[in-house]
Amino acid sequence: MTLVNETTHIQVPKNPKKRGGRSVLSRGVEALLTNRVVLLAVLIVVVLVVMTILDSAGQLSGAYNADYLASSLISAVPLAMLGMAQLLVILSGKGGIDLSVGSIVSLTGILFGFAYGPGGWDFVPALILAVVAGGVFGAVNGVLIAYIGFPPLIATLATYYAYRSLALVISNQKPVSSESIQNFYSAAQSVEIPVIGATIPLIPLGIFTFLIPTIIVVWIVLNKTTFGRRLYAIGTNDVAAQWSGINVRPNRMAVYAISGVISGLVSVVTVAQFASARPDAGTSGNGMALPAITIAVLGGVAITGGIGRVSGIVLATLLIVWLNAGILLALPGNDGSQFQLLALGLVLVFASLLNGLTKRKYGGI
Amino acid sequence: MTLDERTKPAPQSGRPAAAATAKRILPLPVTGQEFVLIGVLIVLWILLGIFTPAFLTPNSIQPLLVSVAPIALIGIGMTFIIITAGIDVSVGGAIMLCAVIVAKTLVSADIPLIGAVALAVAVGLVLGLVNGFLIAYGRVAAIIITFGTANIFQFLALRVFGSSTVNGIPSTLEVFGRGEAGRTLGVPNSFAIMIIIAAVAWWYLRHASGGRHLFAIGGNANAARLVGIKVQPRVLIAYALTGALVGLGACFILASGTATLDQSVGSGKELQVIAAVVIGGTSILGGRGSVIGTVLGAILVQTVTSGVTQLGWPSQLANLFVGIFIIIAVGTDLLRERARRKA
Numbered sequence: 001m002t003l004v005n006e007t008t009h010i011q012v013p014k015n016p017k018k019r020g021g022r023s024v025l026s027r028g029v030e031a032l033l034t035n036r037v038v039l040l041a042v043l044i045v046v047v048l049v050v051m052t053i054l055d056s057a058g059q060l061s062g063a064y065n066a067d068y069l070a071s072s073l074i075s076a077v078p079l080a081m082l083g084m085a086q087l088l089v090i091l092s093g094k095g096g097i098d099l100s101v102g103s104i105v106s107l108t109g110i111l112f113g114f115a116y117g118p119g120g121w122d123f124v125p126a127l128i129l130a131v132v133a134g135g136v137f138g139a140v141n142g143v144l145i146a147y148i149g150f151p152p153l154i155a156t157l158a159t160y161y162a163y164r165s166l167a168l169v170i171s172n173q174k175p176v177s178s179e180s181i182q183n184f185y186s187a188a189q190s191v192e193i194p195v196i197g198a199t200i201p202l203i204p205l206g207i208f209t210f211l212i213p214t215i216i217v218v219w220i221v222l223n224k225t226t227f228g229r230r231l232y233a234i235g236t237n238d239v240a241a242q243w244s245g246i247n248v249r250p251n252r253m254a255v256y257a258i259s260g261v262i263s264g265l266v267s268v269v270t271v272a273q274f275a276s277a278r279p280d281a282g283t284s285g286n287g288m289a290l291p292a293i294t295i296a297v298l299g300g301v302a303i304t305g306g307i308g309r310v311s312g313i314v315l316a317t318l319l320i321v322w323l324n325a326g327i328l329l330a331l332p333g334n335d336g337s338q339f340q341l342l343a344l345g346l347v348l349v350f351a352s353l354l355n356g357l358t359k360r361k362y363g364g365i
Numbered sequence: 366m367t368l369d370e371r372t373k374p375a376p377q378s379g380r381p382a383a384a385a386t387a388k389r390i391l392p393l394p395v396t397g398q399e400f401v402l403i404g405v406l407i408v409l410w411i412l413l414g415i416f417t418p419a420f421l422t423p424n425s426i427q428p429l430l431v432s433v434a435p436i437a438l439i440g441i442g443m444t445f446i447i448i449t450a451g452i453d454v455s456v457g458g459a460i461m462l463c464a465v466i467v468a469k470t471l472v473s474a475d476i477p478l479i480g481a482v483a484l485a486v487a488v489g490l491v492l493g494l495v496n497g498f499l500i501a502y503g504r505v506a507a508i509i510i511t512f513g514t515a516n517i518f519q520f521l522a523l524r525v526f527g528s529s530t531v532n533g534i535p536s537t538l539e540v541f542g543r544g545e546a547g548r549t550l551g552v553p554n555s556f557a558i559m560i561i562i563a564a565v566a567w568w569y570l571r572h573a574s575g576g577r578h579l580f581a582i583g584g585n586a587n588a589a590r591l592v593g594i595k596v597q598p599r600v601l602i603a604y605a606l607t608g609a610l611v612g613l614g615a616c617f618i619l620a621s622g623t624a625t626l627d628q629s630v631g632s633g634k635e636l637q638v639i640a641a642v643v644i645g646g647t648s649i650l651g652g653r654g655s656v657i658g659t660v661l662g663a664i665l666v667q668t669v670t671s672g673v674t675q676l677g678w679p680s681q682l683a684n685l686f687v688g689i690f691i692i693i694a695v696g697t698d699l700l701r702e703r704a705r706r707k708a
Contacts, residue, residue: 148699149699161685161687165685338523352513
């Protein structure tokens with residue numbers, strides 16, 4: 001270390017030694033590791049810079065510019081919303097996790113599709129149906145977990161099977177579609193924002209109609225309501241929460257119901273995106289639960305409960321979405337989607353190792 | 366971990382419990398949940414026998430046992446992991462990678478049966494060691510790590526695949542298959558091998574100190590550490606063992622299909638395996654579980670799947686029943702536990 005030399009040369013009080021002899025560098029590292037929002041912001045900038053350099057070097061198959069980034073946000077809508085659902089359930093602690101979100105998306109999507117399409121319902125009642133149905137399916141998880149004492153992993157594994165099966169059986173394994181559902185595709189298109197629209201790229205409509213309202217509501221619930229404060233308390237230590245007068249069970253059940261409600265909303269988004277209600281919308285491939293859990297862990301949610309913020313989810317989603325979009329340009333076609341798997345896996349492993357490391361080294365995320 | 370979990374004593378660990386088990390194994394090596402499962406299985410088989418006359422015939426039972434073998438085999442490893450309060454959801458990706466490496470090798474080189482099995486087990490073992498090392502020494506949540514490695518294994522498998530299928534796989538592995546060559550005295554070889562491995566695993570968990578340590582770790586890892594159990598190596602071994610069994614299971618799966626392997630080979634298998642384990646009475650919170658239960662659970666899951674198809678119902682309905690069985694099996698166990706605590 002050259003600290004001593006520096007101080008003797010400069011001989012002014014503004015030397016880098018402060019509080020316990022730590023350098024600016026080590027404090028910077030601590031800020032980066034303990035404040036997940038800072039880390040994610042830095043990583044997003046790194047991804048954007050690297051991709052822009054690759055782009056200007058002619059290594060990408062398309063332009064990695066503001067228009068492309070804005071249009072790729074379409075995939076951020078379901079990801080961030082389900083990430084928000086996982087934030088709530090993981091926050092609630094005791095192994096909280098929801099594997100069934102993808103199946104709820106599939107099943108409520110089919111119900112919405114039947115109502116809005118062949119059923120001839122108006123949009124608003126059909127949307128309400130999807131949301132209520134999602135809430136009921138989530139509440140089933142909640143009852144099993146909060147009142148009967150199922151480990152969340154097992155309860156949501158069982159309902160993952162059950163809901164997925166129901167979605168496939170009631171739809172006869174065929175997508176539900178009709179003219180009104182196909183026209184509904186317009187809800188997934190990009191729009192110009194009023195007033196400042198001409199100067200910034202077109203943004204997918206779903207960002208405004210579904211994602212931003214969800215973000216705002218979840219943020220208010222977590223930070224401005226007693227329910228939110230109770231949730232952090234339960235997640236940190238549910239016995240202590242019980243003793244401090246919180247009725248743990250209904251609160252724990254509520255988060256799973258809310259997770260179902262958000263999944264119901266996501267199902268409407270996916271119906272718009274596919275222009276049909278697909279029975280495997282939330283479960284095809286690796287399903288939607290895995291990316292959502294990845295987003296939550298990457299966003300700094302502690303898997304043990306009690307720690308996590310909405311801003312982390314939002315930034316983690318942007319990182320994953322823009323990284324995926326870049327990979328798709330760098331490696332078009334099959335290669336791209338395969339490397340997206342690799343990226344998601346590596347990010348998840350490193351994010352959780354990082355969570356463990358920061359917890360041991362600095363305490364807390 | 367909450368207070369009441371921490372204060373719960375580690376079940377079935379230490380001397381008195383071992384003595385109790387020793388007394389219990391003499392008449393029958395099964396416990397409550399296993400009796401329930403056997404009862405459910407008998408009822409199911411009788412019902413299916415009544416409604417589908419073809420069900421209780423060798424032509425139906427033999428393929429059923431062939432499909433049970435890999436799920437139960439991997440479930441044995443998963444039981445070890447879940448007893449330590451861990452989980453491995455990367456099994457599907459690992460099966461895919463083991464199967465495609467063996468299939469590609471068999472297509473391009475003329476290797477004998479033992480070589481193919483050794484290769485699969487070696488690949489699986491390496492994957493299990495990766496999981497185990499990250500979980501035991503990285504000290505992070507098993508579900509998150511294995512979700513991550515699931516993606517990485519799947520990526521590697523897709524790179525090895527190259528195209529969507531591997532065609533013209535030679536019949537080297539047919540001794541584990543569905544055909545005549547895959548049976549000895551009418552019993553599928555793969556099922557017999559699984560039973561032998563299950564017996565060894567059962568003995569290890571019940572009577573070897575290493576096995577008892579796994580229960581202690583799952584009951585309370587910190588307490589286990591304090592009484593001198595080497596927690597990290599034991600956890601590592603549980604994941605490595607599962608990896609090796611995944612390798613053998615991948616051979617069974619490869620043999621039970623046609624000469625073509627496609628990319629859906631491992632999809633959903635991790636959930637089937639976990640379903641078999643929890644239906645078999647192993648507690649996801651760790652510290653409690655049995656290999657016999659897992660084997661019965663795997664038989665139950667596959668019976669339901671096969672039964673639904675034979676009844677002419679939509680095959681997707683099987684998953685609904687699997688979900689319901691998980692809820693019933695775990696639910697009754699929870700209620701029994703609650704009654705026991707009150708008594």
